[in-house]
Amino acid sequence: MTEALATKPQVSTARLSSWALLLNNRLAAAGLVILGIICLLAILAPLLPIPNPNATNPPNRLQPVFSDGHWLGTDHLGRDILARLIWGTRVSIAVGLSATAIAALVGSLIGLVAGYARGRVDNLLMRGIDMLMAFPYILLALAIVAVLGPSLINALYAIAVVNIPFFARNVRGVTVGLANREFVDAARLSGKSHTAILFTEVLPNVAPVIVITMSTTVGWMILETAGLSFLGLGAQPPQADLGSMLGEGRRLLFNAPHVSIIPGLMIFALVMSINLLGDGVRDVLDPRLRAGDLTRPRSVTNIKRDTIPPKTMQSSDILVVDQLETSFQRGRATIPAVNKVSFSLKKGECMGLIGESGSGKSVTALSLLGLVASPPGVITHGGVYIDGEEVLSKTEHGLRALRGAKVAYVFQDPLTTLHPLFRVGDQIAEAILAHQPLSRDAAHSRAIELMEQVGIRDAKERVSAYPHEMSGGQRQRIGIAMALANDPDIIIADEPTTALDVTVQAKILDLLQDLRRERGLALLLITHDFGVVAQVCDKVAVMKDGEIVESGETKTLLKNPQHSYTKKLIACVPELGQGKAFLETVRPLFAEAKP
Amino acid sequence: MSANAIVVKDLVKTFGGKRTLFGGTSHAVHAVRGVSFDLKQNETLAIVGESGSGKSTIARMLVGLETPTSGTMEIGGEDAAALRAKGSRIFGRMVQYVFQDPVASLNPRKTINDILDIPLKLLREYPREKRQARKRELLDAVQMPADTLERYPHEFSGGQAQRIAIARALAAEAKIMVLDEPVSALDVSVQAQVLLLLDDLKREFDLSYLFISHDLAVVESVSDRVAVMYLGEMVELDTAAKLFHSPSHDYTRELIASAPRLESAAS
Numbered sequence: 095m096t097e098a099l100a101t102k103p104q105v106s107t108a109r110l111s112s113w114a115l116l117l118n119n120r121l122a123a124a125g126l127v128i129l130g131i132i133c134l135l136a137i138l139a140p141l142l143p144i145p146n147p148n149a150t151n152p153p154n155r156l157q158p159v160f161s162d163g164h165w166l167g168t169d170h171l172g173r174d175i176l177a178r179l180i181w182g183t184r185v186s187i188a189v190g191l192s193a194t195a196i197a198a199l200v201g202s203l204i205g206l207v208a209g210y211a212r213g214r215v216d217n218l219l220m221r222g223i224d225m226l227m228a229f230p231y232i233l234l235a236l237a238i239v240a241v242l243g244p245s246l247i248n249a250l251y252a253i254a255v256v257n258i259p260f261f262a263r264n265v266r267g268v269t270v271g272l273a274n275r276e277f278v279d280a281a282r283l284s285g286k287s288h289t290a291i292l293f294t295e296v297l298p299n300v301a302p303v304i305v306i307t308m309s310t311t312v313g314w315m316i317l318e319t320a321g322l323s324f325l326g327l328g329a330q331p332p333q334a335d336l337g338s339m340l341g342e343g344r345r346l347l348f349n350a351p352h353v354s355i356i357p358g359l360m361i362f363a364l365v366m367s368i369n370l371l372g373d374g375v376r377d378v379l380d381p382r383l384r385a386g387d388l389t390r391p392r393s394v395t396n397i398k399r400d401t402i403p404p405k406t407m408q409s410s411d412i413l414v415v416d417q418l419e420t421s422f423q424r425g426r427a428t429i430p431a432v433n434k435v436s437f438s439l440k441k442g443e444c445m446g447l448i449g450e451s452g453s454g455k456s457v458t459a460l461s462l463l464g465l466v467a468s469p470p471g472v473i474t475h476g477g478v479y480i481d482g483e484e485v486l487s488k489t490e491h492g493l494r495a496l497r498g499a500k501v502a503y504v505f506q507d508p509l510t511t512l513h514p515l516f517r518v519g520d521q522i523a524e525a526i527l528a529h530q531p532l533s534r535d536a537a538h539s540r541a542i543e544l545m546e547q548v549g550i551r552d553a554k555e556r557v558s559a560y561p562h563e564m565s566g567g568q569r570q571r572i573g574i575a576m577a578l579a580n581d582p583d584i585i586i587a588d589e590p591t592t593a594l595d596v597t598v599q600a601k602i603l604d605l606l607q608d609l610r611r612e613r614g615l616a617l618l619l620i621t622h623d624f625g626v627v628a629q630v631c632d633k634v635a636v637m638k639d640g641e642i643v644e645s646g647e648t649k650t651l652l653k654n655p656q657h658s659y660t661k662k663l664i665a666c667v668p669e670l671g672q673g674k675a676f677l678e679t680v681r682p683l684f685a686e687a688k689p
Numbered sequence: 690m691s692a693n694a695i696v697v698k699d700l701v702k703t704f705g706g707k708r709t710l711f712g713g714t715s716h717a718v719h720a721v722r723g724v725s726f727d728l729k730q731n732e733t734l735a736i737v738g739e740s741g742s743g744k745s746t747i748a749r750m751l752v753g754l755e756t757p758t759s760g761t762m763e764i765g766g767e768d769a770a771a772l773r774a775k776g777s778r779i780f781g782r783m784v785q786y787v788f789q790d791p792v793a794s795l796n797p798r799k800t801i802n803d804i805l806d807i808p809l810k811l812l813r814e815y816p817r818e819k820r821q822a823r824k825r826e827l828l829d830a831v832q833m834p835a836d837t838l839e840r841y842p843h844e845f846s847g848g849q850a851q852r853i854a855i856a857r858a859l860a861a862e863a864k865i866m867v868l869d870e871p872v873s874a875l876d877v878s879v880q881a882q883v884l885l886l887l888d889d890l891k892r893e894f895d896l897s898y899l900f901i902s903h904d905l906a907v908v909e910s911v912s913d914r915v916a917v918m919y920l921g922e923m924v925e926l927d928t929a930a931k932l933f934h935s936p937s938h939d940y941t942r943e944l945i946a947s948a949p950r951l952e953s954a955a956s
């Protein structure tokens with residue numbers, strides 16, 4: 095426990111700060127710089143040595159760019175375009191930001207209340223939002239301006255109203271998910287009222303979504319303001335606004351193109367920079383993007399080994415793992431998750447890899463065929479031999495040929511590993527077709543055969559069932575059927591029964607045991623449960639902090655554990671029949687650990 | 690106060706089954722079908738059963754997170770419905786709940802200080818200084834260091850988070866605790882520590898536990914009496930020693946036979 099506390103600061107320094115992450119994104123940084131310059135100019139407009147934007151000077155009309163006293167020329171009334179541009183940008187940004195703020199406030203409030211209250215309130219509010227969305231937005235904005243009369247402030251209201259649905263929908267979606275979370279229930283049990291829960295428990299968790307939506311819509315709102323002004327419904331003459339400048343210059347497009355092109359370019363630069371920055375902000379704030387989970391993992395783990403092991407090895411064992419080391423990149427640091435692990439597996443043998451969460455047992459299993467997600471995973475040392483051949487030296491293609499064919503995986507939760515939209519039979523057939531040149535029909539009948547072998551009754555009918563139509567135990571049987579599809583020599587089962595009820599667990603373990611005997615499969619069983627190991631495994635290896643601390647025959651190891659960690663682990667497993675004596679036997683183990 | 694902490698009679702909970710807009714009825718799920726039991730003062734009553742057997746629904750009804758379809762519940766000698774009508778604060782002072790997933794039950798954006806403050810402020814209405822002192826006492830009771838208060842939930846491991854969640858439940862000073870799979874998400878060594886902690890706290894604060902779990906061995910090590918749930922019904926209720934040595938219902942026998950054991954080392 096103290097260990098975990100001590101290592102914490104180390105990790106946090108290795109993680110990049112939000113600011114550094116944002117600046118690492120070159121496009122976002124460029125957007126930030128451009129936006130910064132534009133905003134600075136707009137804010138400083140009253141102080142800059144520029145002429146009055148509304149002062150007309152007809153004799154001087156339509157001066158070209160870079161003419162005397164007017165860098166960007168003059169428009170059809172002889173007004174200085176640079177001055178109008180800067181003042182117009184100021185107006186556009188102000189309107190865009192205020193519209194975003196209004197839309198965010200009202201929309202988020204509607205979304206929060208609808209998502210939290212559900213039922214009738216939700217229906218009423220969201221159907222209202224739907225009606226708002228049913229109108230084409232520009233038509234709605236036009237209608238609002240038509241009713242209220244054309245002016246900049248009315249355009250602002252119109253744009254805000256039109257954008258409320260964006261916020262309401264986004265926020266409601268997140269709130270619905272949060273309202274069912276346990277911490278909300280816990281707050282209710284602590285005596286908090288609904289309003290307090292909504293604003294102090296739910297809102298802080300929704301806030302990033304609101305910020306993300308704001309950063310991605312603000313550019314759009316500026317564009318819409320310009321659009322309404324262009325149509326003459328927003329800023330009224332003589333006030334300058336990027337949209338109205340564009341509208342006035344439109345008539346002179348052939349005689350004096352600079353009058354309309356300059357505000358057009360400004361709108362482009364402004365909206366583009368805001369959007370680039372908005373995307374950057376979203377990437378930083380979204381925790382999944384931040385952890386790098388959504389970066390597309392490569393199909394093979396990065397392999398950067400300090401020494402390359404020999405290509406072949408003389409051994410009767412079907413699987414030999416030699417000094418395997420897999421690390422994870424966290425920020426700038428590399429932290430080993432599996433530290434020089436070695437073990438071997440004979441044909442028809444079952445080995446249990448046991449350890450607590452975070453001990454590196456799953457990473458070990460995934461490393462064998464380079465399945466650890468990269469980034470952040472890197473294999474930094476050692477080799478894996480299957481049938482005497484080193485597999486990590488193989489090409490990507492060679493490795494993929496092994497996956498599912500010679501070595502197959504069974505995962506913990508079949509609901510997450512089976513595709514929810516495909517029928518289970520098709521998924522098994524797909525696994526077969528990936529490695530065997532069979533016709534579709536042949537693969538399909540083979541799938542039925544496999545389903546019968548794993549003990550699914552009425553396989554012919556169940557073959558067209560979807561994963562959600564099956565129980566947890568049946569789904570795990572499908573997972574096993576997929577693993578068996580290409581007659582593998584080795585099956586790696588990662589906590590195959592953890593998500594199942596005990597009575598179902600017993601049946602799945604029996605099935606694995608039978609299959610192993612019939613087919614001479616080698617089984618690597620990863621689990622945290624000593625009871626499961628005792629039931630099916632010939633030998634067992636105990637992992638702690640990425641290392642194997644002890645291994646041996648299951649019977650001897652369980653009866654006479656040598657390492658203190660193994661002893662402690664075994665003592666901590668309550669046994670049926672022990673009763674209350676269990677607590678008394680473990681009490682001395684933790685007596686000295688108390689602070 | 691009566692000798693029974695909780696008395697439940699003919700409790701029924703049906704989800705769905707309501708009339709829909711077009712006159713039909715939606716699909717009804719009978720989660721709990723007429724369950725009766727009682728929890729004595731200072732007793733640990735365990736409810737075991739597989740997923741979908743309705744054990745969590747009973748727990749959620751007892752703490753007021755769900756409303757029963759029919760049946761009565763008495764908590765600390767008072768009718769639960771009447772108690773609920775008095776407000777969630779009075780209810781929260783009678784009975785508290787510990788969730789299965791400790792990390793999910795703590796708001797990720799609040800410090801432990803804020804999380805522990807809520808029940809002390811709203812349920813016990815202590816002034817600020819008293820709250821600070823209580824928080825330190827509570828952390829001490831669950832054996833967590835004092836600097837825990839400034840940290841955020843994600844900085845703790847599962848076992849530590851569960852200790853904090855237990856501290857929050859203790860903060861309400863309720864004498865009845867409903868523990869919904871409190872150790873299922875934890876590693877074995879952490880599980881043993883949390884079980885020990887629960888045992889100590891029970892003696893120290895005079896608590897009554899309703900302990901919900903699917904793990905028979907864990908249940909046997911902590912409970913006085915055990916109830917077995919199967920498809921929404923309570924099929925057996927007896928003292929732990931009796932139930933595990935001579936189970937009378939077929940389903941109980943199957944459960945006991947399926948539990949993996951260490952001595953059955955592979956052949």
